[in-house]
Amino acid sequence: MPRLPLLQNAAPIRLMKIARAGEPRVAARCWTSSVGQTRYSHSHGSPKWRPVSVLDEWVAKEARPISLRQLMVFGRSLTESRLISSANYVRTELPTRISHRIRDMQQLPYAVVTNPHINEVYDLYYNAFDTFRKVREIKTLDDNDRFCDTIRSTLKAHLTVIPKLAMGILECSGIKDAEDLDKFMNTILRSRISRRVIAEQHLALTDTFHAPWFSPGAKLSESEFIGEVFLKCVARDVIARCGAATREILQRAYGPSTPLPEIRIDGHLDASFPYILSHLEYIVGELLRNSVQAVAEKHRGSTKPPPPIEVTICESQQHVIIRISDQGGGVPRDSLPYMWSFSKGPASQQLLANLGQVPKLAATMQELQVEKEDEDDEDDDDSDDKNCSKEKVDDGHKHHPGSSLASLASRPPNLRLGMGLPLSRVYAEYWAGSLALHSLEGYGVDAFLQISKLGNKNEQLATRATMDAV
Template sequence: MLLQSRNHVASIRLTRFCHRYAAGQTIFQSWQHQAAPSSGPQLRFSHSHSHSHSHKWRPVSVLDDWVAKEARPISLRQLMVFGRALTESRLITSANYVRTELPTRIAHRIRDMQQLPYVVVTNKNINEVYDLYYDAFDAFRKVKEIKTLEDNDRFCKTINKMLQAHLSVIPKLGRGILECGGLMDPKELDKFMNTILRSRISRRVIAEQHLALTETFHAPWFSPGAKLSDTEFIGEVFLKCVAKDVVERCGKTITEIARHAYGPHVKLPNIKIEGHHEATFPYILSHLEYIIGELLRNSVQAVVEKRQRDVAKGLAKETDPVPDIEVTLCESPQHVIIRVSDQGGGIPRDVMPYLWSFSKGPHSKKLLQNLGQVPQMAATIEELRVNQEKVDRSYGNSLATLSKRPPNLRLGMGLPLSRVYAEYWAGSLALHSLEGYGVDVFLQISKLGNKNEQLTTRATMDAV
């Protein structure tokens, strides 16, 4: 009976997949007819290209088996408690959690991509992301149970390899979404993009956390079972992020970037910090630095460029003072709120409808050109540093500087990606723009670290 039931489910999935495939071909053919000039040659799809990856697109039972599993969300508190008194047994338990969780989470995103319209999945960039995901899924699902430290060391090498390979995922997805802007409802594209990026963050969190715990366990100073102090990292989790310190550090980096971009003689705004200077909370430091860095970067650029426009129009003088960027820290029993306020003129009206979207409408062409200059992107503030300094980590985690992104290159992904990061740990990011004056951005962070990661645990469009 069980076998018959499984066969019946597989048959239903295959039938629905074939229907979607056929429907996709119809959409693609319709699009070809509309896009091609009436008197010119017809656009043709290369079947040899699709067939070269056909083994990865079949709804095979092994993928169905993993999609049938639920992802198991975790919280920052769980990561802290688990890693605080690290032993060999705990390290191996962590390895086996990651060993089963990574292919489960990847499988659901593969299924999401399989359910996209055919014309979208044939996009070169989306197809390359799909191949990266399938290769990672295939590698992780074959890892046998971790029983020894030697097994774990081999497993960590596999994780290292995949983390490095997947640094190209964000720019490839960004380009793919912009290129497919007219082929799918922008809201559905954004839903897909938010889901896949949140899942990417989740996988990197558990993978990097395990690598960091392994690194700690092998460190010459570490004594197994000894409790780490409250001022240290537990893996990638910084137990006491001091909001003021993070803002100051990010502000210094952004000021260096702006000085490099605009030249030594351009006046830059001061970053003034007010409110609860002692506000602390546990967090993944690289996530927070990315969000704060993007917000400050946007504000500094807006203020400097508004000043340049005003001087050109005779509305201001070069000698006039530059308005400060004000950062207000507010601590409550449950949350820490960070407000960034500037007088950079606000968000242009034609940009507002696309502010939180990854598909940028009429602005897509320029952003596509810019994304073409960014082959890899870890989405951290570290990769924005002017001197491209390296962080001494071998596994290319979120703190690695692997991007060649110029300091003033706009990609159109900073705000939507920052919101994905903020919402991942049950926080929020909101923006209020006063056109002609400036912007207020509010970042809310859960102070206690007891909220589970917010991720889509199942394929959003699962066939059955």
Template sequence: MQTLPYTALTNPHISHVYELYYLAFEKLRKVPEVRTLGDNDALCTVIKECLREHLSVIPRLAMGVLEIEGIIKSSERDLFMRTLLRSRISRRVIAEQHLALTETFHSPWHFPNAKKSQVAPEDDFIGEIFLRCNAKEIVEKCANRTRELVASAYGSNTVIPEVKLQGHLDATFPYIPSHLEYILGELFRNSIQAVVEQRPSSSPAPIEVLICEAPQHVMFRISDQGGGVDREILPYLWSFSKSPRRDLRLQNLERVPRLAATMQEVHSSADPPSQSGPSSSKEHYPGSLDSLSSRPPDLRLGIGLPMSRIYAEYWAGSLELHSLEGYGVDAFLQISKLGNKNEVLSTRASMDAV
């Protein structure tokens, strides 16, 4: 951030994010060396505090990048956002993984003398990583939640399209559920809204999901018949900084004061435990995608697709979208099974190149 022009760094949103990172550095710098369990618990308290304070980073960054138009070229602003967000993801993953592993260590069933009745409720978890994400279950969960969200917004007279699954429905793989839920949630939101807005009262064509499993990765194809992407929007699908609807995006981003980045926060207290997501017995602390995933359908931010691509690419996956004007869209999400490839980190050289 210190490489930005001075006039860009004085933008109130970017300056706010800069101060958050500076204060976090100061807090962590003053934490003494961890030698005991008590020291680790104190460190976890600081980490949780930082995670909560940084929930506003993504919307503030998005607003700042839009507002410094004219100071920095759009291509450079997009590179800045991608680099900073990738760096942010890596740090949040480390922080959340440490908290989750600490929580596991403190659980009663973890100790050698634990009673037989104290069975580990999360045997399939290593921290935040769920070893047996089920493709069918996680798609159904994201699809159902999105359908409910759209139905509540558009009213009871609106016919919500069904979601049909086919392919390798029994595919399982290790992954961080919240990251995958966020990406799938954004794709379903786009497809279901497009179909509903094109045919609000007639019988809409279903959203078709094809799941393909290979030894190294899993592919999801989400196909809709929602008319395709508007021609004026298509060139800017993956851009944080350039859009013909800049003013509307700024207004909507201001309505999301504590945006972060995972569908975890859409969980209600009535949600039953699911094999595709973290156990309800795990301590809940603010995730990085909360308000974003649960926002109302009319709150169009313009950052869902570019952020989803960053999350996919971080774990050596990919996200592509093919639009057929007048017909619909095919979205292709490929995720690498965790453990097969290294995550795509922001290197010092890439940050210096911004």
């Protein structure tokens, strides 16, 4: 029996009865967003809304979280049996984790679920769940290769999920409480990160195992990657690379004559830790981009050089803390309530238009330049999904075309999506870290990123969905 609060979802229950009776579905239904746009969504091809017993079975299962250290230890001495074991872990974890998010979507009010953007995400999730739950036990390397092909095609198909969700949340901001929508969005994003971490880690291990230089059973070098985990993320180097990329983007956008602030790094310059590099690059890149842009715009036209951005690295026994301080004027008072929210209030209309120009976000939730780059260089999507190129570069750090730094440049500075800070906090908290901002209006912002440096914290998974959604 459904819980009493879910009786408001009577419309989905009626759809269930239609499906069971074999009657045709409604060809299209009119849907009006909170920003006054009338849309039509076609439902004849949608998956079944009713919670079939097989979904109940998967929702009843617990996800098994892992830590960075477990990812490292597992892949350090890679053998065929370990690779197959990894495949079977992913084979059972993906449908389990997806099933909980499908159930979460089924709990949304009907007016939200039928939003065309969220409905499309539901279809993608249901199709992925149906695909992965049917994968048989992996017993051979050939089985694993076929499974990896399925993972890659699914990752590529799901590149539209983040912008679709963001647009759906913005359009539904007048239908459901913003706090509830943010909680839903954070749950979906954290779960999405968790699935992509285990999927991409397995793809990377498989590519390593098949590499001509690899000898099964040999220990991977301490100076390289184990799958997607970079064993020695040096904070100073990541900040320097992200800072250089940010300055280059903004210099191109504003013109060579516009002075940009210097980025100064001090503190514990040798601090290092194991981490997934694309996650860290995303967070640091977004924070530096916000700071450099704010300072450049606030001090544009001044005869004096813009004040520098001070980045301080602090290493303790268990954590590394990165503080980014700027003098860009701080966060405007009217923007503060929406800083960590995906529902942006008065700014929703402009953000919807901006998101429409970014139909795909990559596996690391970085912008891929839309139509032009996708058509001209379709391999970029594949390289980002496979994440298989682990070449060494000068100092042992990885930077391949699908990395966050390469895709960071594709979004012009004035194309704000309203997602950078909330997404960065989801990433920071995923490995038991944190992200906080302190704004002094009229002066500047201090951002504090805390990272667990031991790699022994489990991924912070989203909570389980309840069994009786509808």
